[in-house]
Amino acid sequence: MTSLLIRNVVHNQKQTDVLIENNTFSRIAPNLNTRTDNVIDGSGKAILPGFYNTHSHAGMSVFRGISDDKELFSWLHDDIWPREARLTSDIIYHATKFSILEMIKTGTVFFADMYFEPQVILKAAAEMGIRVAASHSALDLFDCARCEQEKRKTDAYLNCPHPCPEITAKVLTIHAVYSASPELIRYTTETARKNNMYLHIHACETQKEVDDCLSQNGCTPIEYLDRLGALNEKTILAHAIFLNDRDIELLSRKKVRLCTNPVSNYKLASGVFQFQKLLEKGCIITLGTDSMASNNNLSMLEEMKLCALSAKIQSMNPTAGAAEEVFKIATRNGAEAFGLNAGIIAEGKLADCILVDLNNHFLVPNYNLISNMVYSADSSCIDTVICNGKILMQNHHILGEEEITAKIKELSEMFRN
Numbered sequence: 001m002t003s004l005l006i007r008n009v010v011h012n013q014k015q016t017d018v019l020i021e022n023n024t025f026s027r028i029a030p031n032l033n034t035r036t037d038n039v040i041d042g043s044g045k046a047i048l049p050g051f052y053n054t055h056s057h058a059g060m061s062v063f064r065g066i067s068d069d070k071e072l073f074s075w076l077h078d079d080i081w082p083r084e085a086r087l088t089s090d091i092i093y094h095a096t097k098f099s100i101l102e103m104i105k106t107g108t109v110f111f112a113d114m115y116f117e118p119q120v121i122l123k124a125a126a127e128m129g130i131r132v133a134a135s136h137s138a139l140d141l142f143d144c145a146r147c148e149q150e151k152r153k154t155d156a157y158l159n160c161p162h163p164c165p166e167i168t169a170k171v172l173t174i175h176a177v178y179s180a181s182p183e184l185i186r187y188t189t190e191t192a193r194k195n196n197m198y199l200h201i202h203a204c205e206t207q208k209e210v211d212d213c214l215s216q217n218g219c220t221p222i223e224y225l226d227r228l229g230a231l232n233e234k235t236i237l238a239h240a241i242f243l244n245d246r247d248i249e250l251l252s253r254k255k256v257r258l259c260t261n262p263v264s265n266y267k268l269a270s271g272v273f274q275f276q277k278l279l280e281k282g283c284i285i286t287l288g289t290d291s292m293a294s295n296n297n298l299s300m301l302e303e304m305k306l307c308a309l310s311a312k313i314q315s316m317n318p319t320a321g322a323a324e325e326v327f328k329i330a331t332r333n334g335a336e337a338f339g340l341n342a343g344i345i346a347e348g349k350l351a352d353c354i355l356v357d358l359n360n361h362f363l364v365p366n367y368n369l370i371s372n373m374v375y376s377a378d379s380s381c382i383d384t385v386i387c388n389g390k391i392l393m394q395n396h397h398i399l400g401e402e403e404i405t406a407k408i409k410e411l412s413e414m415f416r417n
């Protein structure tokens, strides 16, 4: 058994010790007299849950800033998809590690990823010690031959080696109703159901997606996905902006998890998530960053702030998107959406946490730490990141970070044109 003691750290406004045994918080109490393998001095720091980013495309980090200020469909068709065709497993591996580096720096301990070569994403996450739910992004553009190819890729993914299953999970993905044929949606849904897997889908990101679905299928993307059997409590829908009252009732009843991506939605001018209305109708909301190409960073701190501000302006109500609620969706809700017994600091929970520096100017004065985290903090406040009981960052430093960054500087040269 491995053990780690965090001494004299602030938890719920009181100073305490936190004992981690293996991958679990085993005791939280002052003055624990226990011999442990490792000790962290937590004085001047507070312990908080890490963040659970429920929608990302980590392999796209090599495209940060390559094509900004464009409309979503032309951005995808003209700039992103042609460059993605030039990606190799090796580039995706290094780009994913670079994304993970940024996630850890900004306090994230889990990401639900949707990209090509998911076995490479599992490997990168296992090496860096972060939790991941990785999936191949099933997309056939209504081409029958490609649909069959995608089905085979899904099957191959199910059978590929699974490094470090304690922290890495295989999930399945449908890219979107506008890029996946009904045959591919049915197949992926059925495979997820048979294997008891989570299903991750882009849905209702733009008005055009809804309008096209209405004219082609006579129903909204939500109703369409429901007809194809894709909606249940193991489904995570990214974006979910353009929803009518019937969609919302369906999503609430089926306990579908929604992932809002406010920064990406604002940058691409996609639309504004109906935060307060969805919350009041009983929908379960989580938070994600989307990719570095559309965000352009992976900071859940920035994401929380915009989520809160967006909720207020969307409902013209300053009490909407309250800091406590937004912090919960970025932590506990994200963990629970993927079946993790984590997301809060409590005995018996998985030992995922961050230590924040209470002397950092962004956290002073400290009347309400959660408000400070949502509205004021940036990554300089995060000193230490622990995931599954292991230290991933301490004193702001991650092992190998210089090499990971240098590799992306080198690889990015080939995508300039």
Ligand SMILES: [Zn+2]
Pocket: 055, 056, 057, 202, 238, 290, 291
């Ligand atoms: Zn996305």
